Amino acid sequence: EPEVTQTPSHQVTQMGQEVILRCVPISNHLYFYWYRQILGQKVEFLVSFYNNEISEKSEIFDDQFSVERPDGSNFTLKIRSTKLEDSAMYFCASETGGGTYEQYFGPGTRLTVT
Amino acid sequence: AQRVTQPEKLLSVFKGAPVELKCNYSYSGSPELFWYVQYSRQRLQLLLRHISRESIKGFTADLNKGETSFHLKKPFAQEEDSAMYYCALADQAGTALIFGKGTTLSVSS
Numbered sequence: 001e002p003e004v005t006q007t008p009s010h011q012v013t014q015m016g017q018e019v020i021l022r023c024v025p026i027s028n029h030l031y032f033y034w035y036r037q038i039l040g041q042k043v044e045f046l047v048s049f050y051n052n053e054i055s056e057k058s059e060i061f062d063d064q065f066s067v068e069r070p071d072g073s074n075f076t077l078k079i080r081s082t083k084l085e086d087s088a089m090y091f092c093a094s095e096t097g098g099g100t101y102e103q104y105f106g107p108g109t110r111l112t113v114t
Numbered sequence: 115a116q117r118v119t120q121p122e123k124l125l126s127v128f129k130g131a132p133v134e135l136k137c138n139y140s141y142s143g144s145p146e147l148f149w150y151v152q153y154s155r156q157r158l159q160l161l162l163r164h165i166s167r168e169s170i171k172g173f174t175a176d177l178n179k180g181e182t183s184f185h186l187k188k189p190f191a192q193e194e195d196s197a198m199y200y201c202a203l204a205d206q207a208g209t210a211l212i213f214g215k216g217t218t219l220s221v222s223s
Contacts, residue, residue, distance in 0.1 A: 004157075031208045043158070043200065045210035056210055091158065099207040101165075103144055105158040 002026045003108035007032045012112045016081050020036050021109045023075045023092030029104070030097035032075045034067065036060070037090040037108075043091065049075065116141050118201050120214035127191050129223045135186040137175075137201030137214060145203040147177055147184040148211070152198040161186075161199070171195070191221045 025032050034046040042097050047064045047067055048056040053069065066078045075094075075101050079086055093103040127133055139145065149161040162170045164177040164184060165182040175186045184201060201214040 033210070035211075040143070042215040043211075043213040046146070048210060050208060057181060058210070095208060097208060101117065101148070101163060101207045102160050103211060104160075107157045 001019050004092055004094055006090075006106035006109050008109060009107065010110045012114065013082055015084060015113055019111065021077045021079075021090050021092075021111070023077070023106055024073050025075055025092065025094030026096075026104055027073070028096065029056075029094035031095040031103075032069070033093040033095070033103060034065075034077045035091045035093065035105075037091065038085075038088045044094055046077070046090075047086070072104050081112075084112075084113050087111055087113045116145070116203065116212045118203055118212055120199075120201055120213035120217050122160065122217045123215070124218045124220065128222045129193055129221055130190050133186075133188045133191045133195070133219065133221075135199050135201075135217050135219065137184045137186065139182050139184065139201075139203050141182070141203060143205070144197055145205060146181075146207075147175070148202045149173070149184075149186050150200040150202055150213075152216075153185075154197070154199070158200070166190070191219075193221050193223060194217060196221045 030068045032049040037043045047061045050054045064080045089108045091108045092106040095103045119138045147164040150158050151161045152158045173188045200216045202211040
């Protein structure tokens, strides 16, 4: 069964550095999402992407964040200048479209900002 | 504002006991409601959604619009049900999921 994959599984970075988190969604899916979960808190929506553009974003997704689908398979989340409070688990998800509502999640990338 | 509330952080039951994981929501329209499960060291996966009205792994959930609730139930808990359970809502397909804080279900023998 196809799965969403994410790399790396764990990323440690220093405050102020740029990070890129990578996701490979399921191949025939049309909608792509990033969520994050700070330790001990709820899963929070960051951004959704459809038809090569952002379709929705939350208040968390400020100018420090950007997303890209550089080719037909990868979907990336970039944080330009990381802060301590960006430390969290970041989940990618994809959805087939056609009104199914079912989002398939990746295993997550744990980002630690020191 | 859209909100999902799961009042219990942890629910501990014995094997064979009934389970009810509570979920209440706040939403002005008619949302789609879901339960997601995360087993230890595994990814979030969809357990069930209210529009399909099906039972998965013995779990059911009924949407009560009057009480704005979507509680997850299972008549006889199994040890393999131990996991983190998240209630979530969506406005429509292709939009963000709004999650509750999650409830850890622990089933012991």
